[in-house]
Structures are given as C-alpha cells and as structure tokens.
Amino acid sequence: MSRNGALALAYHTLFVAFMLAPILVVCWVAFTPEGFLSFPTDNWSLRWFYAIARYPEFISAFWRSLWLGALSSAIAVAVSVPAALAIARYRFPGREAMTTLFMSPLMIPHIVLGIAFLRFFTQIGLGGTFVGLVFAHIVIVLPFALRLTLASAIGLDRAIEHAAVSLGASEWLVLRRITLPLVLPGLASGWALAFINSFDEVTMTVFIAAPGTETLPVRMFLYIQDNIDPLVTSVSACVIAITVVALVVMDRAYGLEKLLVGRGVDGR
Amino acid sequence: MRVAPYLLSLPALLLFAGVVVAPLVMTVLLSFHDWGQYKGIEPVFILKNWQEVLTDSYFHEMFWRTFRIAFFVTLLAALFGAPEAYILNRMRSPWRGLFLLVILGPLLISVVARTLGWALLFGGNSGLMNKALMSAGLISAPLPFMFTETGIVVALAHVLMPYMVLAVWAALQRLDPQIENAAVALGAGPFTVLRRIVLPQVMPGILSGAIIVFALAASAFATPAIIGGRRLKVASTLAYDEFLNTLNWPLGAAVAVLLLVALGAIVVGASRLVERRYAQVFG
Numbered sequence: 001m002s003r004n005g006a007l008a009l010a011y012h013t014l015f016v017a018f019m020l021a022p023i024l025v026v027c028w029v030a031f032t033p034e035g036f037l038s039f040p041t042d043n044w045s046l047r048w049f050y051a052i053a054r055y056p057e058f059i060s061a062f063w064r065s066l067w068l069g070a071l072s073s074a075i076a077v078a079v080s081v082p083a084a085l086a087i088a089r090y091r092f093p094g095r096e097a098m099t100t101l102f103m104s105p106l107m108i109p110h111i112v113l114g115i116a117f118l119r120f121f122t123q124i125g126l127g128g129t130f131v132g133l134v135f136a137h138i139v140i141v142l143p144f145a146l147r148l149t150l151a152s153a154i155g156l157d158r159a160i161e162h163a164a165v166s167l168g169a170s171e172w173l174v175l176r177r178i179t180l181p182l183v184l185p186g187l188a189s190g191w192a193l194a195f196i197n198s199f200d201e202v203t204m205t206v207f208i209a210a211p212g213t214e215t216l217p218v219r220m221f222l223y224i225q226d227n228i229d230p231l232v233t234s235v236s237a238c239v240i241a242i243t244v245v246a247l248v249v250m251d252r253a254y255g256l257e258k259l260l261v262g263r264g265v266d267g268r
Numbered sequence: 269m270r271v272a273p274y275l276l277s278l279p280a281l282l283l284f285a286g287v288v289v290a291p292l293v294m295t296v297l298l299s300f301h302d303w304g305q306y307k308g309i310e311p312v313f314i315l316k317n318w319q320e321v322l323t324d325s326y327f328h329e330m331f332w333r334t335f336r337i338a339f340f341v342t343l344l345a346a347l348f349g350a351p352e353a354y355i356l357n358r359m360r361s362p363w364r365g366l367f368l369l370v371i372l373g374p375l376l377i378s379v380v381a382r383t384l385g386w387a388l389l390f391g392g393n394s395g396l397m398n399k400a401l402m403s404a405g406l407i408s409a410p411l412p413f414m415f416t417e418t419g420i421v422v423a424l425a426h427v428l429m430p431y432m433v434l435a436v437w438a439a440l441q442r443l444d445p446q447i448e449n450a451a452v453a454l455g456a457g458p459f460t461v462l463r464r465i466v467l468p469q470v471m472p473g474i475l476s477g478a479i480i481v482f483a484l485a486a487s488a489f490a491t492p493a494i495i496g497g498r499r500l501k502v503a504s505t506l507a508y509d510e511f512l513n514t515l516n517w518p519l520g521a522a523v524a525v526l527l528l529v530a531l532g533a534i535v536v537g538a539s540r541l542v543e544r545r546y547a548q549v550f551g
C-alpha cells in the first residue's frame with residue numbers, strides 16, 4: 001500500500017483540527033479565572049470546577065444518568081441475549097421482521113420516540129418518573145446491546161457445546177458453563193456501548209424527564225438554553241474527560257472499530 | 269413449528285410491543301385529536317392539524333429549511349469525510365488506530381458538549397472561528413454563524429462526520445488492494461486509480477453514509493436548538509416547542525409524524541435506488 005503524500009497529510013491535519021477544535025475549546029474555556037466566558041491565556045483557574053459543587057442539580061443529574069445508564073443497559077443486555085440466540089440459531093417465520101423491529105430504535109428519529117414516550121407515559125401514569133426513563137432507555141439502547149450479543153452468538157463455535165452435551169452435560173449446564181462464558185465478552189462490550197449511548201442521550205430524554213428526574217445531558221441542555229456561562233463548560237469538560245477515559249478503556253479491551261462498525265448480521 | 273425461538277425472543281417482543289409500537293400508534297392517533305387553549309386535548313377524529321401542517325406556509329418554510337440543512341450537512345460530510353477515510357486507511361499501524369480513535373471518538377462524546385464547543389467557537393462576530401478564517405484570508409468580514417443556518421450546518425456536519433468516515437472506512441476494508449496494484453502495474457497514475465478504481469468501489473459506502481447522515485441531520489434536535497436559538501426553527505425544535513411550551517400536543521404530534529413519514533420515504537427510496545444501482549455490480 002502506498003504512502004500518503006504531503007497534501008494528504010496536510011488535509012488530514014486540518015481535518016483532525018476540525019474534529020477536535022470544539023472539544024478542546026470547551027476544555028480550554030473551563031479553566032478561565034474570569035466570571036464570564038473567555039479564553040484563558042496566562043491565568044488558569046479551577047474555580048469553575050469547584051463551582052459545580054455549589055450547583056447540586058448537576059451532581060444529582062450526574063448520578064441519575066449513571067444509574068439510568070447502568071440499569072437500562074443491564075436490562076437491555078439481559079433481554080437481548082435470548083433474542084440474539086434465537087436469531088443466531090434458528091430459522092423461523094418472522095425472523096427478519098423481528099430483527100428489524102429490535103433494530104428500529106436506530107432508525108426512528110429520537111425526537112419522534114421522545115414525543116411517543118411522553119404521550120404514552122403520561123397516559124399510563126408514568127410521566128416524568130425514573131421508571132419511565134428506564135423503560136425508554138432500555139428500548140433505545142437495545143439495538144446496540146443486541147448487535148454485539150448477536151455478533152458473539154453468531155461467532156460461537158457450536159462444536160464446543162456439542163462436545164459438552166456428548167460428555168453428558170445437561171442443557172442448563174451447557175448454557176451456564178459453556179454458552180454464557182463464551183458470549184460474555186460480547187455482552188460486556190454490548191453493555192458498555194449501550195451505557196454510553198444512554199449516558200449521552202438528550203433528544204428523547206428531554207421530553208420525558210421532569211424537574212426531579214433530569215439526566216445530566218438534559219440538565220446541561222436546559223442550562224445552555226437559558227445562558228452559556230463558564231459553569232456549563234466545566235461540567236462539559238468533566239463529561240468529556242470521563243468519556244475519553246471510557247473510550248480508551250473500551251478501545252484497549254475490545255477495539256473501537258469493531259465496537260462501532262459491528263459484525264452483526266445487517267452491518268448497521 | 270418450533271416454539272423455542274419465539275419463547276426466547278418473547279421478553280424483547282413484549283417490551284417492544286408495549287414500549288415502542290403502542291406509543292407510536294398513540295402518537296399517530298394524537299395527531300388527529302383536537303386541541304384548544306382552554307379545553308386541552310379532545311379525543312376526536314379531525315384533520316385540522318394535518319391541514320394546518322400541510323397547507324400553512326410557516327410549516328412549508330420550516331420543513332424546507334430542515335431538509336435544506338440536512339442536504340448541506342450530508343454534502344459537507346461526504347465531501348470531507350470520504351477523502352479522510354481514504355487517507356486514514358492508508359496510514360501505518362500506530363497512527364491508523366490512533367487517528368481512527370480521534371475521529372470516531374467524538375461520536376461517543378455528548379452532543380450537548382460538542383455543540384457547546386461550536387457555540388463558543390462561533391461566539392458573535394469576534395469569535396475564534398471568524399478570527400481564524402479572516403487571518404487565513406478566506407473571508408474579509410466576519411460571518412454570522414450563531415443563530416444562522418450556516419452555523420447549524422457547520423456544527424451538525426461536525427457532529428455527524430464520524431458516521432460518514434465510519435461508512436466509507438467499512439467500504440474501504442472490503443477493497444482488494446491487489447486491484448489498485450494491478451491498475452498501477454498497468455500504468456495508471458494515482459489520480460486515475462482514485463477515480464476509476466477506488467471511488468466506484470467505495471461509492472456504496474459513501475451513499476449509505478449519506479443516507480445515515482441525512483436522516484440524523486433532518487431529525488437532529490440539540491444542535492439546531494442551541495445554535496439556531498429560539499427563532500430559527502427546524503421540524504424537531506418546532507415539535508419540541510409545541511409539546512413543552514405551547515402545549516398543543518396534537519399539532520406537535522402531526523409535525524413529528526410527518527417528519528417520520530417524510531424521512532422514512534426518503535431513506536427507503538434512497539436505499540432502494542442505491543441497492544438497484546449497485547446490485548448488478550456487487551450482487
């Protein structure tokens with residue numbers, strides 16, 4: 001394979017600068033010592049990071065986002081394991097339609113889902129509750145969990161299971177000791193990808209979160225709608241830092257490319 | 269007929285029937301209900317909201333703006349993302365993985381944080397963006413980015429760019445490097461190889477990336493809401509307003525359902541076209 005020319009590398013540098021600029025700017029402004037938005041040059045300060053502590057809404061929203069993401073991703077993985085096994089191992093009428101249905105939250109705009117959930121939860125008395133948020137998040141992160149569990153279910157070597165059965169293992173024992181441990185890496189990465197998507201979701205959640213149940217991105221969004229000040233940049237800088245750490249860990253553990261490109265049946 | 273696969277998928281099926289299908293059906297029904305300032309939502313069947321959405325020039329202008337923004341975002345993403353994926357694919361081992369992480373990573377960073385970054389970069393006439401463009405000699409007077417369509421297009425192109433790079437990257441992985449080598453051996457210059465060998469083979473990737481980017485751009489919410497401000501409305505921010513400020517839910521539902529239907533038609537139509545165009549080549 002031939003090398004990139006000087007022109008290609010110059011283009012690449014500009015492109016990377018474009019991709020990183022807004023993210024770096026947020027982190028840069030977060031260190032301002034001033035009381036207003038400014039780019040600190042010779043004076044740096046952590047005052048706006050300390051200021052987060054005096055704004056409990058951000059702290060509680062952060063914990064809520066963390067729990068919501070962990071819980072909804074765990075349930076999404078739990079629900080998608082049997083579904084993935086069914087799709088990977090059986091040919092049955094409605095298989096394609098079912099897969100499309102489970103992947104549909106990727107295709108339906110989140111704005112439409114937000115409206116639909118708002119109407120639905122208000123009607124059944126779950127409007128603005130944490131339970132409602134959990135249900136909504138399970139559904140929107142399920143495609144990510146399913147895609148990765150499906151990939152590992154398809155990649156599973158059936159011969160190992162057959163060997164266990166021929167050695168006298170019961171069906172339940174095979175599932176517990178052979179199948180689940182083998183798909184575990186897929187489950188873990190599916191959970192991680194689902195968690196990040198839940199943690200970042202704002203468009204759908206902004207419709208169904210009430211003042212007591214706002215998630216961190218929703219709180220940030222509503223704050224920015226009112227005014228942009230250094231406080232929201234320091235909160236964003238923290239979110240960016242957490243995401244970058246998670247990103248590097250996931251890349252080391254599983255490979256970001258595999259995680260994002262996926263090896264599922266439909267390639268989406 | 270075996271029951272095992274149905275039994276295994278039962279939890280997920282029940283969940284989706286209850287929490288996806290039912291709410292969507294209810295939203296479609298909601299778009300036919302009546303609403304009044306004092307009487308609230310009346311569960312009757314009328315076409316008032318649909319008539320309003322389909323005939324009022326305010327909604328025409330808003331939908332036109334939504335799809336215009338999505339079109340330019342897609343164009344920018346394809347124009348700049350595809351070459352970058354190609355360059356990335358030609359890089360050597362540590363750099364390749366590192367820059368893939370740098371370019372795809374932002375996908376996982378909160379959209380609100382990324383859009384905030386653009387709001388800071390645009391920041392009025394003296395923003396960093398204008399300073400950089402002016403010192404590079406690209407523009408002579410500051411351009412307004414904040415609260416304009418240009419600003420929304422630039423920020424959304426950044427937010428959605430990784431999807432395009434990802435799609436083209438995936439297409440490049442399926443490419444056989446021997447074909448390029450064969451073309452070079454037969455005397456083709458680098459430009460000819462790019463135009464006649466690489467581009468035709470990655471075109472399906474560019475087009476599928478374009479479909480994803482277009483769909484996400486047309487339904488994006490946080491970025492147009494923050495960069496566009498309260499005046500410059502797109503379909504999603506208008507629906508949000510109807511639901512949470514005006515409280516005219518039936519009208520908001522009609523806007524959302526129309527967006528869903530229009531997007532669905534465009535995405536399915538475009539996918540069919542792409543598949544038909546490339547079926548002969550790759551079938």
